Amino acid sequence: MINPLPNTHTQVVYQRPKSLTTAVTHYCPGCTHGVSQRLVAEVLDEMGLREKAIGVASVGCSVFAYNYFDVDFVEAAHGRAPAMATGIKRVFPDRTVFTYQGDGDLASIGMAEVMHAAARGENITIIFINNAIYGMTGGQMAPTTLPGMKTTSSPLGRDIEMTGMPIRMAELLSKMDGSSFVVRRSLHDATNIRKAKKAIRTAFEVQQQGLGFSLVELLSTCPTNWDLTPNEALSFVEEKMIPYFELGDYKVADAVKALKL
Amino acid sequence: MQTEIVIAGFGGQGVLFAGQVLAYAAMDSGKHVTWFPSYGPEMRGGTANCTVIVADEDIGSLTVRNPQAVICLNLPSLDKYEPLVVKGGVLVLNRSLINRSANRTDLRVVEAPANELAEELGDKRLVNAVMLGALVEATGVLTMAAIQKALKDHLPAKHHDLLPANFTALEKGAEAARRTLAAQSA
Amino acid sequence: MAKELLKGNNAIAEAAIRAGVEAYFGYPITPQTELLEHMAARMPALGRTFVQAESEVAAINMVYGAACTGKRVMTTSSSPGVSLMMEGLSYIAGTEVPMVLVNVMRGGPGLGNIAPSQADYHQMVHGGGHGDYHPIVLAPASVQEAIDITVLAFDLAEKYRTIAVVLADGSIGQMMEPAELPPMAELKKHLPHWAVTGEPGRARRLLTSIYLNPDDEEVTNMRLLNRWMSIRENEVRWKEYFLEDAEYVVVGFGTAGRVALSAVRAARAEGIKVGLFRPITLSPFPEAQLKEIAAVSEGMLVVEMNAGQMLDDVKLATEGLLPVEFYGRLGGVVPFPDEILGEIKRLAAGPIPNQNGHARQRWLERLALIKERD
Numbered sequence: 001m002i003n004p005l006p007n008t009h010t011q012v013v014y015q016r017p018k019s020l021t022t023a024v025t026h027y028c029p030g031c032t033h034g035v036s037q038r039l040v041a042e043v044l045d046e047m048g049l050r051e052k053a054i055g056v057a058s059v060g061c062s063v064f065a066y067n068y069f070d071v072d073f074v075e076a077a078h079g080r081a082p083a084m085a086t087g088i089k090r091v092f093p094d095r096t097v098f099t100y101q102g103d104g105d106l107a108s109i110g111m112a113e114v115m116h117a118a119a120r121g122e123n124i125t126i127i128f129i130n131n132a133i134y135g136m137t138g139g140q141m142a143p144t145t146l147p148g149m150k151t152t153s154s155p156l157g158r159d160i161e162m163t164g165m166p167i168r169m170a171e172l173l174s175k176m177d178g179s180s181f182v183v184r185r186s187l188h189d190a191t192n193i194r195k196a197k198k199a200i201r202t203a204f205e206v207q208q209q210g211l212g213f214s215l216v217e218l219l220s221t222c223p224t225n226w227d228l229t230p231n232e233a234l235s236f237v238e239e240k241m242i243p244y245f246e247l248g249d250y251k252v253a254d255a256v257k258a259l260k261l
Numbered sequence: 262m263q264t265e266i267v268i269a270g271f272g273g274q275g276v277l278f279a280g281q282v283l284a285y286a287a288m289d290s291g292k293h294v295t296w297f298p299s300y301g302p303e304m305r306g307g308t309a310n311c312t313v314i315v316a317d318e319d320i321g322s323l324t325v326r327n328p329q330a331v332i333c334l335n336l337p338s339l340d341k342y343e344p345l346v347v348k349g350g351v352l353v354l355n356r357s358l359i360n361r362s363a364n365r366t367d368l369r370v371v372e373a374p375a376n377e378l379a380e381e382l383g384d385k386r387l388v389n390a391v392m393l394g395a396l397v398e399a400t401g402v403l404t405m406a407a408i409q410k411a412l413k414d415h416l417p418a419k420h421h422d423l424l425p426a427n428f429t430a431l432e433k434g435a436e437a438a439r440r441t442l443a444a445q446s447a
Numbered sequence: 448m449a450k451e452l453l454k455g456n457n458a459i460a461e462a463a464i465r466a467g468v469e470a471y472f473g474y475p476i477t478p479q480t481e482l483l484e485h486m487a488a489r490m491p492a493l494g495r496t497f498v499q500a501e502s503e504v505a506a507i508n509m510v511y512g513a514a515c516t517g518k519r520v521m522t523t524s525s526s527p528g529v530s531l532m533m534e535g536l537s538y539i540a541g542t543e544v545p546m547v548l549v550n551v552m553r554g555g556p557g558l559g560n561i562a563p564s565q566a567d568y569h570q571m572v573h574g575g576g577h578g579d580y581h582p583i584v585l586a587p588a589s590v591q592e593a594i595d596i597t598v599l600a601f602d603l604a605e606k607y608r609t610i611a612v613v614l615a616d617g618s619i620g621q622m623m624e625p626a627e628l629p630p631m632a633e634l635k636k637h638l639p640h641w642a643v644t645g646e647p648g649r650a651r652r653l654l655t656s657i658y659l660n661p662d663d664e665e666v667t668n669m670r671l672l673n674r675w676m677s678i679r680e681n682e683v684r685w686k687e688y689f690l691e692d693a694e695y696v697v698v699g700f701g702t703a704g705r706v707a708l709s710a711v712r713a714a715r716a717e718g719i720k721v722g723l724f725r726p727i728t729l730s731p732f733p734e735a736q737l738k739e740i741a742a743v744s745e746g747m748l749v750v751e752m753n754a755g756q757m758l759d760d761v762k763l764a765t766e767g768l769l770p771v772e773f774y775g776r777l778g779g780v781v782p783f784p785d786e787i788l789g790e791i792k793r794l795a796a797g798p799i800p801n802q803n804g805h806a807r808q809r810w811l812e813r814l815a816l817i818k819e820r821d
Contacts, residue, residue, distance in 0.1 A: 051645070051646065051647035051648070052645045052646070052647065053645055054643055054644075054645040056512070057655075063657065066653055066655060069651075070651055071645070071651055072643045072644065072645050072646075072651050072652050072653070073643070073651070073652075073653045073654075073655075074511075074512065074515045074542075074643055074653075074654045074655065075542075075653075075654070075655035075656065075657055076508065076511070076512075076538075077508060077511075077534055077535060077538050080504070080505070080508035080511075080534075080535070083500065083504075083505040083506075083508035083509045083511075083512065084508050084509065084511050084512030084515075085512060086498065086505075086509050086512065087470065087472065087498075087508070087509035087510060087511060087512025087513035087514075087515075087516075087520070088512040088513060088515065088516055088643070090470060090496040090498060090509075090513065091469060091470050091496055091513050091516050091518050091520075092516060092644065092645060095644075095645035096645070097645075112501055112502060112504070112505065113501070113504075113505050113508070115501075116500075116501035116505065120498075281452070281623065284452055284623055285452055288450065288452050288625040293625075294452075294624070294625060295622055295623070295624050296452070296622060296623035296624070297618060297621065297622045297623075298621055298622075300477070300478060300561070300617070300621045319589075320705075320709075321705045321706060321707070321708035321709030321710075321712065321784065322705055322706040322708075322709040322710075322783065322784045323618055323622055323702070323705065323781075324781060324783065325783060325784065326783040326784075326785055415452075
């Protein structure tokens with residue numbers, strides 16, 4: 001017979017964050033959306049923001065984010081989440097307003113909205129999922145698709161002579177005077193996931209302190225549309241994506257540095 | 262009873278403001294009134310005009326094909342509007358910038374060297390006030406007192422030092438109207 | 448409050464402020480820019496939200512976000528800008544949040560010009576955005592009516608959780624007329640039960656226009672439709688002039704209605720028994736009222752500053768009970784009263800002229816002659 005440990009020694013080390021609902025996500029096996037949404041939820045819990053947060057979902061695989069976060073949510077048109085978030089934040093400046101957008105949404109159809117939100121120094125937080133592809137519509141070329149990468153709309157591989165090079169959003173947004181905190185992290189292993197969470201935490205702190213536009217770009221996987229196994233997909237992020245989309249802090253305004261987080 | 266007035270000239274001649282003074286005076290006199298400008302690119306330095314309609318009942322159309330009175334501050338305005346004024350209507354010409362008389366003989370034509378008169382009064386911006394004075398005298402659409410009151414009430418406060426000069430300009434215009442109409446009927 | 452001489456665009460903006468609009472998002476475009484400028488001058492001073500967006504696309508989506516908070520929000524634009532807003536309008540309709548849009552129409556299609564036009568009737572009244580929805584569309588014909596309608600638009604939008612459009616044209620926006628503004632209303636103290644507000648102590652709220660299950664989307668569409676039926680039942684507005692003994696009826700909205708009023712008065716002075724019916728709600732359209740009038744009149748003349756867009760609705764409403772003729776000017780041309788007087792005389796000369804073909808075709812032929820003459 002095994003002696004049960006006395007109750008005083010049991011300890012919960014892992015549970016569903018309160019900021020997540022109990023809904024089962026629709027994400028494919030090996031997709032990192034679940035990881036990134038959990039990180040956001042953990043940060044909202046830890047900062048006590050769950051009941052004052054308003055999320056803006058976008059269009060793409062991230063469209064169902066509103067089903068998974070147990071916070072007030074709205075659902076934007078494709079690419080327009082930063083505009084919608086602006087509308088909310090301006091009438092409720094004391095709420096925590098964030099968008100959750102993919103790369104097609106943010107870097108293609110929503111380029112104008114995100115650039116101008118940054119230019120205005122809009123005091124919102126953007127979680128930007130870069131998986132180099134359009135996931136929801138079945139794997140078309142995104143503005144972030146790597147050169148030579150095969151997608152259903154670049155069946156011979158992305159031809160940069162015809163389509164140009166992938167857009168590096170973090171670098172681009174860091175050049176805007178209005179942005180305060182713009183960093184790129186990756187979700188391909190535990191170490192990087194921990195770094196990603198810290199960045200998300202900082203981004204929300206920046207908003208809490210009223211320091212302006214914050215964005216965390218997260219390199220993510222799409223095993224289904226990349227036609228890779230989950231493990232291969234993680235390696236793809238590490239070996240193919242990171243060399244082009246280098247991880248790092250692209251913009252940390254002095255006021256953010258002064259937070260000493 | 263309805264009077265339609267067009268004020269036409271170059272942008273910068275005070276066309277729109279003259280019309281507004283007329284509209285304020287009409288409103289304060291208990292009349293129905295509409296003020297409708299030409300607007301857009303032509304406002305920026307090109308030709309400008311506005312239509313002011315003063316009436317005893319609510320006003321329908323904001324514009325008419327054949328107005329009863331037209332102030333022409335420059336030659337293009339005369340060329341455009343002379344054929345359109347109703348028979349027996351009033352045409353007020355700024356002869357400083359218009360080098361011909363009216364061709365029609367079935368109109369009451371008032372002529373005033375508005376730029377010279379304005380400069381004599383020390384401010385070339387008074388051109389519109391001279392022309393307005395002439396129009397009011399020739400048409401009797403509103404009283405001169407109503408126009409003066411409208412100017413006093415609606416000229417921006419920072420320009421109130423110009424009020425006496427404006428009143429004199431109105432009177433100079435009225436004088437020109439009396440003089441040229443008398444000559445015309447003689 | 449005493450009457451002031453007000454420009455239409457400024458009057459609409461100030462009316463919205465006094466009706467308690469808390470957030471305005473817009474983008475400059477002639478001939479409505481004074482509206483944006485008025486908001487820029489007034490809203491921040493009142494501690495309310497003003498944002499000049501980077502585009503009309505962004506502006507309407509900012510409105511969408513702010514509308515989800517349940518506060519009074521609006522945007523304003525002119526035809527090409529409103530075309531850009533169609534995406535957001537459809538989402539707003541699908542999410543069932545209230546908002547007010549002011550469209551100060553100009554000549555089109557395309558870049559067109561900045562002159563007054565009514566060519567966006569179909570776009571505003573019969574949709575524009577994708578999906579099955581009906582906005583309320585109100586057409587003012589004077590500065591005073593623009594003020595009153597703007598205030599009403601907010602109330603109706605909230606009552607029915609719908610889009611309310613103030614559909615003016617360039618001349619309503621640019622003209623000045625004596626008018627009286629309402630007193631400053633208090634801002635809303637209570638936000639609606641559906642508003643996304645990020646407040647503690649209650650279940651989370653979600654506002655969306657996505658219903659992936661067609662059965663759910665059908666339920667949503669039926670809810671929208673039932674609301675629309677109730678709007679049709681209760682919110683039809685119009686104005687009549689000289690209809691008591693009228694044998695002939697002119698139908699026109701906004702500026703075209705004003706021009707028609709001048710023509711009708713002139714025709715009355717000549718002894719012609721003609722009246723004017725001016726719809727104020729273009730959506731819901733005064734169908735029953737027009738049908739009633741059609742049953743006791745000899746002929747109808749629809750006057751518009753477009754190629755006969757409301758004409759289609761008048762013909763549907765009058766169910767062939769009487770001949771319906773049309774007169775319009777296009778591309779930003781505003782008709783003079785004498786043109787419409789000529790059309791009234793033609794109708795009243797009787798018997799009603801040849802009804803072969805479509806009223807639009809007959810008008811095109813007459814217009815060609817009129818343009819030649821003028």
